Amino acid sequence: MTLLNRQLYLESRPEGVPNEKNVRMRSVSLSRPGPGQVLLQNLYLSMDPAIRGWMSDKPSYMPPIALGEVVRSSTLGRVVESRHPDFQIGDIVVGLAANGWEDFSLTAGEQLDHIQPYSRFPLSHYLSVFSAVGLTPYFGVLDIGKPKQGETMLVSAAAGAVGSLAGQIAKIKGCRTVGLVGSDEKCRWIVEELGYDYAINYKTSENLAKTIAEVCPNGIDCYFDNVGGEVLDAALLNMNNFGRVVFCGAIAQYNTEQPVPGPFNYWQILARSLTVRGFISPEFKDRFGEGIEEMSTWIADGRLIFAEDIVEGLENTLDAFSRLFTGANRGKLMVKVRDPSEPAPTIEEIRAAAREPTHV
Amino acid sequence: MTLLNRQLYLESRPEGVPNEKNVRMRSVSLSRPGPGQVLLQNLYLSMDPAIRGWMSDKPSYMPPIALGEVVRSSTLGRVVESRHPDFQIGDIVVGLAANGWEDFSLTAGEQLDHIQPYSRFPLSHYLSVFSAVGLTPYFGVLDIGKPKQGETMLVSAAAGAVGSLAGQIAKIKGCRTVGLVGSDEKCRWIVEELGYDYAINYKTSENLAKTIAEVCPNGIDCYFDNVGGEVLDAALLNMNNFGRVVFCGAIAQYNTEQPVPGPFNYWQILARSLTVRGFISPEFKDRFGEGIEEMSTWIADGRLIFAEDIVEGLENTLDAFSRLFTGANRGKLMVKVRDPSEPAPTIEEIRAAAREPTHV
Numbered sequence: 001m002t003l004l005n006r007q008l009y010l011e012s013r014p015e016g017v018p019n020e021k022n023v024r025m026r027s028v029s030l031s032r033p034g035p036g037q038v039l040l041q042n043l044y045l046s047m048d049p050a051i052r053g054w055m056s057d058k059p060s061y062m063p064p065i066a067l068g069e070v071v072r073s074s075t076l077g078r079v080v081e082s083r084h085p086d087f088q089i090g091d092i093v094v095g096l097a098a099n100g101w102e103d104f105s106l107t108a109g110e111q112l113d114h115i116q117p118y119s120r121f122p123l124s125h126y127l128s129v130f131s132a133v134g135l136t137p138y139f140g141v142l143d144i145g146k147p148k149q150g151e152t153m154l155v156s157a158a159a160g161a162v163g164s165l166a167g168q169i170a171k172i173k174g175c176r177t178v179g180l181v182g183s184d185e186k187c188r189w190i191v192e193e194l195g196y197d198y199a200i201n202y203k204t205s206e207n208l209a210k211t212i213a214e215v216c217p218n219g220i221d222c223y224f225d226n227v228g229g230e231v232l233d234a235a236l237l238n239m240n241n242f243g244r245v246v247f248c249g250a251i252a253q254y255n256t257e258q259p260v261p262g263p264f265n266y267w268q269i270l271a272r273s274l275t276v277r278g279f280i281s282p283e284f285k286d287r288f289g290e291g292i293e294e295m296s297t298w299i300a301d302g303r304l305i306f307a308e309d310i311v312e313g314l315e316n317t318l319d320a321f322s323r324l325f326t327g328a329n330r331g332k333l334m335v336k337v338r339d340p341s342e343p344a345p346t347i348e349e350i351r352a353a354a355r356e357p358t359h360v
Numbered sequence: 361m362t363l364l365n366r367q368l369y370l371e372s373r374p375e376g377v378p379n380e381k382n383v384r385m386r387s388v389s390l391s392r393p394g395p396g397q398v399l400l401q402n403l404y405l406s407m408d409p410a411i412r413g414w415m416s417d418k419p420s421y422m423p424p425i426a427l428g429e430v431v432r433s434s435t436l437g438r439v440v441e442s443r444h445p446d447f448q449i450g451d452i453v454v455g456l457a458a459n460g461w462e463d464f465s466l467t468a469g470e471q472l473d474h475i476q477p478y479s480r481f482p483l484s485h486y487l488s489v490f491s492a493v494g495l496t497p498y499f500g501v502l503d504i505g506k507p508k509q510g511e512t513m514l515v516s517a518a519a520g521a522v523g524s525l526a527g528q529i530a531k532i533k534g535c536r537t538v539g540l541v542g543s544d545e546k547c548r549w550i551v552e553e554l555g556y557d558y559a560i561n562y563k564t565s566e567n568l569a570k571t572i573a574e575v576c577p578n579g580i581d582c583y584f585d586n587v588g589g590e591v592l593d594a595a596l597l598n599m600n601n602f603g604r605v606v607f608c609g610a611i612a613q614y615n616t617e618q619p620v621p622g623p624f625n626y627w628q629i630l631a632r633s634l635t636v637r638g639f640i641s642p643e644f645k646d647r648f649g650e651g652i653e654e655m656s657t658w659i660a661d662g663r664l665i666f667a668e669d670i671v672e673g674l675e676n677t678l679d680a681f682s683r684l685f686t687g688a689n690r691g692k693l694m695v696k697v698r699d700p701s702e703p704a705p706t707i708e709e710i711r712a713a714a715r716e717p718t719h720v
Binding site: 261263264270276 | 630
């Protein structure tokens with residue numbers, strides 16, 4: 001049997017949530033690494049809203065995915081062949097936005113990071129809480145939001161992977177935490193399980209700005225924003241002078257092809273002397289070790305709870321991805337492409353199956 | 361003859377640029393100071409876009425002007441009667457947003473600041489370059505924008521009072537400065553007279569984002585924004601990663617009653633890891649002396665040029681104010697209510713003319 005690489009590639013640019021016409025599957029021969037490259041077998045794919053952004057052709061912090069290209073993704077995988085001196089067969093690696101929705105990725109070694117897994121945590125944690133999705137709220141809250149004891153921190157998409165951690169980290173730092181979520185069930189979850197002080201269901205609030213004002217009588221010192229749009233507008237009307245807005249995401253606008261206006265209350269940034277700071281986690285790459293170390297302590301102590309929502313099978317990736325935009329997921333959404341306990345292909349099998357090395 | 365106080369008061373909230381139905385004149389008896397108050401004769405009124413904001417009832421950093429109230433304004437005046445121990449008859453004072461469009465203002469002493477005029481500068485400078493309009497770009501550029509030698513600083517409304525200073529201050533600090541203005545004549549003025557490195561007429565540019573890109577091949581490190589709107593959108597597409605947006609004003613939206621969307625390119629704040637910081641000059645009140653000192657040196661050395669555009673007569677205030685929104689002014693717009701060389705009313709004249717003290 002010949003080893004094939006199943007790939008999900010971008011056939012056309014989506015309008016709204018991507019569907020099977022936009023993202024299609026093909027099977028191609030394995031490619032073998034050229035100099036400096038590593039061939040890895042993907043074990044887990046990370047489902048991130050940012051991927052939706054790369055599918056459109058508007059400018060962002062990464063170039064768009066070209067039509068015909070495999071959908072770019074962060075993945076966790078194991079090395080099955082290496083022509084980079086730092087990587088050996090069997091190494092577990094993570095590539096942040098460096099790999100793709102496919103069984104095997106061929107990646108420059110420079111774009112991969114080694115994982116030294118603690119045995120006490122599941123391997124998937126290294127693509128979630130110990131990767132961008134955890135390091136984003138860690139540095140976003142601590143270094144951008146700079147919360148002080150006793151301040152009020154508001155978090156949108158508070159039941160999402162990033163938001164659920166942001167609130168807990170702010171709480172550990174002594175803040176009063178208020179989360180915005182889209183269902184009563186999520187309200188209960190973030191308060192009872194995650195320890196948020198208060199939760200607001202923004203979908204059932206008739207006047208969100210007023211509801212926030214009632215729940216935050218002392219105003220908001222820091223708003224950790226994952227959604228943008230109307231929720232941001234409501235938050236801006238409740239910010240304290242010199243408050244900080246940590247601009248981490250704007251999921252509300254990822255699926256529209258129309259130009260999306262910024263907040264109607266943008267003026268409040270001036271009126272209240274606010275700081276709005278956008279960021280992505282690679283800014284703090286040099287300090288990832290520090291973040292993983294501290295969060296692993298919090299998790300081990302039971303102070304930080306992190307949920308994963310793992311879908312099985314590469315063929316279910318598009319379904320899984322679409323759940324990001326319906327609010328149907330609970331915790332960090334990943335696709336398990338292959339179980340880590342199953343054997344990796346041997347170098348002989350790869351040699352037999354693969355095309356000649358790709359020269360890059 | 362009885363001394364009367366002519367007042368321009370808010371009769372109705374304007375839509376667009378305020379007209380004579382919105383702002384009307386009345387003459388009232390002089391009021392005398394209650395305890396802690398000071399009666400001052402206004403010499404100059406400052407015409408500021410922010411006043412337009414206070415005329416509407418949307419929330420801002422100051423409460424709206426109530427209907428029937430004198431239009432709130434920063435003024436420079438002289439004390440004609442005082443019941444505050446820190447103020448004596450004849451003192452020259454400035455009240456930032458504390459006085460009004462009227463001949464005489466009755467103001468709490470705490471809201472007034474003494475001026476110790478250098479004789480080498482005209483008195484009006486203490487309501488302009490040595491007051492909010494000068495201290496705003498001074499601290500906005502230096503403390504919020506934090507320009508570094510060799511960086512590119514883009515300034516909107518660059519021929520305006522604030523913008524003309526912002527560019528010059530950035531230039532003094534070693535930046536390459538590019539100004540956005542609304543006429544070719546202003547382009548010439550800011551380059552030839554003020555020393556901007558480059559000027560763009562945003563009204564004749566067919567694609568402003570592209571024009572900025574051509575003029576700023578290394579991108580923008582700091583954008584000093586006085587206007588918001590489409591110009592901000594074009595600037596955001598040219599910001600360098602980790603750039604700073606100094607959010608000083610949004611004159612484009614002051615005259616609309618419709619909700620105004622924030623920048624359509626708000627997303628770029630995240631994509632480029634930008635910092636947007638709103639501010640108003642009182643944040644730096646404790647350091648105003650330092651700013652005045654340094655700017656007076658620059659002015660004396662000829663390194664900082666500041667233009668004033670002075671309209672004579674309280675009765676022409678509304679006309680003068682409307683010129684802020686048509687771009688017809690050149691430099692800081694003020695109304696001279698009374699010439700400093702004319703005599704002030706004596707205390708006997710005031711006693712004879714005034715009503716009893718107003719108790720507050």
